[in-house]
């Protein structure tokens with residue numbers, strides 16, 4: 001058996017024996033409200049059945065169609081593996097692609113999606129034929145193809161003299177607010193534990209402690225929704241920003257975490273922030289720690305191939321999930337004991353681990369490799385289109401995240417013995433992650449500027 005098929009057959013995709021007994025497994029899906037009513041007030045709601053950039057996109061289209069089949073249009077909503085994931089195992093499936101129009105999220109929510117993450121950046125899929133489009137790219141695509149692009153009139157913004165970055169934020173904030181409205185029911189039903197929409201501060205601030213704090217305050221105030229997560233990267237300069245922002249009572253999605261050492265610093269920043277906050281009730285300040293998975297394998301696999309021994313080659317495709325398993329152990333350790341119990345008395349909620357970068361980059365690997373082996377209570381898995389589609393189609397739901405801790409420990413130290421420096425892996429991926437987010441952000445602003453120049457010329 002190849003190392004890869006072994007992985008799915010046993011390894012971290014092991015079927016678990018320690019499933020959490022659930023009190024909700026026999027209930028209906030949590031969010032059965034008529035979500036279409038929630039789009040009232042969007043100004044210019046765009047029907048999800050209409051031809052849009054979202055549904056022009058092949059995988060996104062299949063996902064929306066797949067989920068729409070689940071929409072009983074008034075009749076009972078069918079249960080999916082996403083509902084099972086939450087109800088039986090306590091993991092929240094989120095959608096890693098806040099899309100335009102946000103009404104495309106409705107069938108996904110009805111199919112069990114419980115939150116959404118968004119990126120300012122273009123995310124190149126490591127498959128040569130297409131890429132995901134960021135919100136702004138979708139916006140530009142709509143403008144260029146005469147599809148109603150937004151309720152915000154970009155032309156008017158430009159003509160009123162708005163600079164491009166301000167116009168960018170106007171567009172993004174409106175989408176985030178609309179998406180927040182769609183997830184409000186889940187947020188309310190779970191008393192603020194779930195149903196979040198994330199929006200990231202400018203990636204240009206990743207090495208700027210003070211301005212990240214200011215940007216988070218400004219964005220939080222502007223979006224003005226209880227269920228928004230302000231995304232802050234886990235770079236060394238932003239660790240103190242996270243503490244400060246949490247202390248101010250702002251909920252945070254800490255992103256770009258690639259190593260156990262940095263993850264521990266992130267948890268400490270959350271705990272320090274809660275302790276420093278003057279709030280009597282901490283129940284409304286929540287956080288997720290976004291631990292990236294597939295990118296770890298992409299880098300470590302290359303290093304293993306360079307080493308080239310049979311032992312090294314056999315460890316390909318295993319580093320990311322082994323490290324993630326150990327992160328879950330750390331999570332359990334840090335959110336227990338006297339320090340944590342003191343915060344619980346004031347209503348504090350655990351900072352949930354969120355698995356990000358869950359799409360498979362090596363087509364030889366099983367398509368649910370970064371979802372199925374990482375299932376555990378009080379976690380979130382944010383899945384882009386193809387991972388979500390794969391999991392809906394043939395995902396198996398069982399607690400796997402701690403079903404074989406000693407195997408995870410064994411793999412982690414075997415990799416170390418082979419010369420894989422986990423410190424290097426973490427810092428290299430962080431560097432690449434921050435850099436690519438910055439570059440994409442800059443190129444998006446350039447594209448918007450180009451569009452603005454054309455509009456100005458047209459209006460002269």
Ligand SMILES: O=C(CO)[C@@H](O)[C@H](O)[C@H](O)[C@H](O)COP(=O)(O)O
Pocket residue numbers: 096117118119123124198231253254255256290294295356357358359382
């Ligand atoms: O919000 C988050 C994590 O906080 C996610 O959107 C996260 O940025 C994405 O999962 C990653 O950027 C996707 O990474 P990848 O699949 O391109 O490696």
